[in-house]
Amino acid sequence: MKNKTVGGLVAAFPNSGPRTRKSRDSQFERIVGNSAGLETVLKQVERVGPTHSTVLIQGETGTGKELIAQAVHNISPRCNRRFVKINCAAIPIDLLESELFGHERGAFTGAVAQRAGRFEVAHQGTLFLDEVGDIPLALQPKLLRVLQEQEFERLGSDQTYKVDVRIIAATHRNLAEMAARNELRSDLYYRLNVFPILVPPLRERREDIRQLVLHFVAVFARRMGKHIELIPEPTMNAFITYHWPGNVRELQNLIERAVIESDNGVLSNPLSxxxxxxxxxxxxxxxxxxxxxxxxxxxxxxxxxxxxxxxxxxxxxxxxxxxxxxxxxxxGIFRPQQRPIGEFDEGSELMI
Known part of the structure; x- marks a missing residue:
């Protein structure tokens, strides 16, 4: 997307698209930005990608860890094989083992048919374990075994399955501290932490915010059939200076809201x-x-x-x-069910 400042406004031309990593490598085409922090991350991706080594991607929620994992897979020898994803925090604990390793018919109530787990599905490809820090202690020995030996048994079976899977794990948690508190097996931590990549939060790569804004404006304008021609410079400055606790995901969602609320081709400021x-x-x-x-x-x-x-x-x-x-x-900040949002008592602390 070409852009220029005209009379305090940023002119946006959605049809041309923003400058992304595609100019450098088509495998990074979904990653937008040129900040020093992002450059460091992508150099690490380029170094570890062609190997078969385990990668641990760390960073706050919403920083784009899954995109980095996909980039590692895209430049790996397994790029023509499957990239299988599982969010370990989104699956109930009692079902996570079955999701990872599969089960036989009758292995538990509701297991009406045999099912392959994510490790089998990812054979000869890559398995992305998102939020790996949420895997319960009881399941960690079985995960450690498949990482070390590349073998496991399905639930309800004593047959051993061999797989060839590359592991890319991601977490917003501090796994070293979890291991010190015995919330994570130390041997599992060391096995996951072969090649760590730390994705910086958006507030530490503010140079990328302008490009990200232009990118998401183009995406949502095209999706909604809107034509956004101008982004007021005060609006762009508000995006650049905001602290973004939700990182790129929060930025994406607010841009979507801004495009919805925009009239006459001028982007509104959702931060106001x-x-x-x-x-x-x-x-x-x-x-x-x-x-x-x-x-x-x-x-x-x-x-x-x-x-x-x-x-x-x-x-x-x-x-x-x-x-x-x-x-x-x-x-003195109360839970939502205790007070209406934005209601304040005279002389009291902030409330929600």
């Missing part, structure tokens, strides 16, 4: 609503306590009041759910 909600609360108070409360409140509003789970405020803030709940109680 967020800022309007937080400014009155912090205008007269600027202590560290108040800034912390404002950040928590803004993040809760961005997640619709959801505290836990992979898309919750605790993850976006890099906190444990219990830690966030403790901070909310200490700061």
């Amino acid at each position: 609503t967020l800022h309007a909600n937080t400014k009155p609360a912090i205008a007269s108070r600027n202590t560290l306590r108040d800034r912390e409360a404002a950040l928590i409140l803004e993040t809760l509003r961005a997640t619709g009041g959801i505290i836990g789970g992979p898309q919750g405020a605790a993850v976006l803030l890099g906190l444990k759910r219990t830690t966030l709940v403790y901070k909310m109680k200490r700061l």
Whole structure:
């Protein structure tokens, strides 16, 4: 997408498309940006991709870890084989073993037919274990065995299956700290941490935000049949200076909202609503306590009041759910069912 600044406006031409990694390597065509942090990540991808080594991708929620995993697969010797994905945090614990390793008919209630697991499906290809830090301790020895020996048994069977699978794992958690707390087997951590890649949060690669905005505007304008010609420079500056607790995923969602709300070919500023909600609360108070409360409140509003789970405020803030709940109680921020959103008591702390 070609763009230029005209009278305080950024002119956008959706038909030409933004400059992406495609100019460098077609395998990176979905990765947008040229910041130093992103360049470091892609150099690591280029180094490890042609091997068969296990890769551990770490970074906050919404930073694009799955895109990096796909890029590793795309330049690997297995690129013509399957790239199989599983989100370990999205599957109930009692079903995760079956999803990974498969089961025989009658292995458990509801197992009405034999089923191959993701390891079998990914044979000679790549298996992407997203949110690998959420795999329960009871299942970790079986995962460690298949990583080391490339063999396993289906649930309800004593037959051993051999597979040839490359593992790419991703997590927003600090696995080293989890291992120190005995929440993750240390031998599994070392086996996963063969080649670590750390994806920086969006606030540390602000040079990429302009390109990302133009890219997502083009995508959603085309999808919705809209023609966005101008992005006001104040709107673009708001995107660049915002702290993005939800990273690229949050940016993508807000751009989609902006395109929906845009009229007359000019992109609206969806951040103005967020800022309007937080400014009155912090205008007269600027202590560290108040800034912390404002950040928590803004993040809760961005997640619709959801505290836990992979898309919750605790993850976006890099906190444990219990830690966030403790901070909310200490700061006087109430749960959504206790108070309506945006309601304040006279002289009280921020509330949600």
